[in-house]
Amino acid sequence: MPYIPGIYLHPLHLFIIPVEIVWLYASYYIACTAEPGTITKNNVQSYLDHFPYDHLLYQPKECRTCKLQKPARSKHCSMCKACIGKSDHHCAWINRCVGVNNHRYFFFFLFTLTQLCTYGAYLCFQVYRGLIIEWGLDKAFVYDHRTGTQSPITFRKAMLYILHRDRIIGAIGILAIVVAVVVFIFTVYQLYLAGRGITTNEAFKWDVIEEDIQRGLLWQHEEEPLEKPCQSARKRTSSKAAKDASSITKKARQVTSLEELDNIYDAGFFRNLLDIFIPPQLDKP
Structure with a gap:
């Protein structure tokens, strides 16, 4: 590392750099190998007890592939060949699903990658x-052929000159900035969803529900006592439904906005994040 130590870089960086690299690879290895929360016949009841059905995003049904009852918030992954509890998404970076057990390690990897690139x-x-100092550019002047005058070189022009002379460091720096920004934005988005008690998979489901509301296709039953905080039914329009519209209004109320629906999986911002970083132990039968 011929540039370290340097005028603005302390020799301590020679120790920090390998530690940072090992830290990143360790976080990546953990994220790639941690069990995401595979649902089996031995632990399916634990997942069913912990994640109740809201009868809006999730209805009681059986996984056609695993032949097990699908707990709420779970999703069968064709690549992992299993149902994953509280499935967020299948991540190509770690080549496995992000679920209830390894979501925290996925965040750990994102934080580490963002920090290292920065x-x-x-x-x-x-x-x-x-x-700039070593090459004397801080004392250099730029000659203007049109006016015949000289002016001190600006910091921007000095940086561009060095970038032209030493492109490898510049390319690494630009790549690091781009990756840091992209991963940081993705991390903030993931934290935003997690804080609202929504997985990436559920975010798409809520988009579909919002579309149904705009089209006037979502109705909420009110005449029966509800066992859950939110029990809603999605009804598609049909000719029969149109003829029987009067009976529908007696049994159900049309939902006109998302604010009328409760997300029963949202326990508050900090509690939602706590459940991710300290997940429940559901793998024990």
């Missing part, structure tokens, strides 16, 4: 700053 971009920037 740190790498910082190192590249400080290397370029040091080269």
